[in-house]
Amino acid sequence: xxxxxxxxxxxxxxxxxxxxxxxKLENRLAAIGAELDALEPIVIAERGRIRRSGMKLAIxxxxxxxxxxAAPITFGWSLLLTLGCAGMVVxxxxxxxxxxxxxxxxxxxxxxxxREASEAFDELTVIHAVLETRYRR
Amino acid sequence: MATxxxxxxxxxxxxxxxxxxxxxRSVGRLPIGVPIAVLFAGVLIGLCLANTLGLMxxxxxxxxxxxxxxxxxxxxxxxxxxxxxxxxxxxxxxTNMTDDVTETRRYIDLGVSHASAIRSYGRNAKSPGx
Numbered sequence: 001x002x003x004x005x006x007x008x009x010x011x012x013x014x015x016x017x018x019x020x021x022x023x024k025l026e027n028r029l030a031a032i033g034a035e036l037d038a039l040e041p042i043v044i045a046e047r048g049r050i051r052r053s054g055m056k057l058a059i060x061x062x063x064x065x066x067x068x069x070a071a072p073i074t075f076g077w078s079l080l081l082t083l084g085c086a087g088m089v090v091x092x093x094x095x096x097x098x099x100x101x102x103x104x105x106x107x108x109x110x111x112x113x114x115r116e117a118s119e120a121f122d123e124l125t126v127i128h129a130v131l132e133t134r135y136r137r
Numbered sequence: 138m139a140t141x142x143x144x145x146x147x148x149x150x151x152x153x154x155x156x157x158x159x160x161x162r163s164v165g166r167l168p169i170g171v172p173i174a175v176l177f178a179g180v181l182i183g184l185c186l187a188n189t190l191g192l193m194x195x196x197x198x199x200x201x202x203x204x205x206x207x208x209x210x211x212x213x214x215x216x217x218x219x220x221x222x223x224x225x226x227x228x229x230x231x232t233n234m235t236d237d238v239t240e241t242r243r244y245i246d247l248g249v250s251h252a253s254a255i256r257s258y259g260r261n262a263k264s265p266g267x
Contacts, residue, residue, distance in 0.1 A: 019255060026252035029245050036241055043234050050224075050231055057224060061217050068210040079209050086213045089220045096223040100230060107230060110237040117244035124251035131258050 010123075010130050018127050025120045025127075032117050035109075042106055049099065056092055060085045 010018065064085030067078040 022252050022255035029248045033245050040238055043238055046231050050228055053224060057220055064213050071206045082209055082213050086216050089216050093220040093223050096227050100227050107234055110234055114237045114241045117241045121244040121248040124248045128251045128254050131255060
């Protein structure tokens, strides 16, 4: 049973004030929605970048290991392919770390928006329940 | 719709939207190529190590010794595994972002429906005794 003491006092607030609070929370949700609309294209773009990164890594891994596996047949020359792919993989790894750090502010902001939306939703739920209970009486 | 208990407490767990399953996520799903690439890389690493082990047991070529091939293979495998770990961290962060977007949208939708219901009570909503 989850009890949120901060919200319990809504039962003692007048109807007009509850309506005002509800309107403010609705406006806040609209603002959160607008900010989310601005951040969502970044998330969608990140999906495409991850797919490309996964494919590049798979290709480099395949070529590099193929080079190592073929070393006995090619008298070691295919190890050059492995070393080249190793360089590419290191380069990609640096890109991954760079992207991971670069998206940190957006990740934090999305988490904050989720928390704020959750809190607004909780408060609206309680206000709705309080009003409904009053009208039932 | 949650109903307050006589003491005014409300169980918000009853009103929480369910966490969407992976299939329901609107923005992103795990790139299927990543686990396939990991599996493929594992098979190739196994083949490569078996090959180099065979070389070390006496089948090394004249130009390069089995130890060199083994060293290069292990070094390359280590770099690749580190890169896969970085990519997995990035995928995990991306999944969290899509979860946040989906959950926030759901909270907004449900919150707006509550707000609309609250508005419907009108400016004359007064409880008895207030």
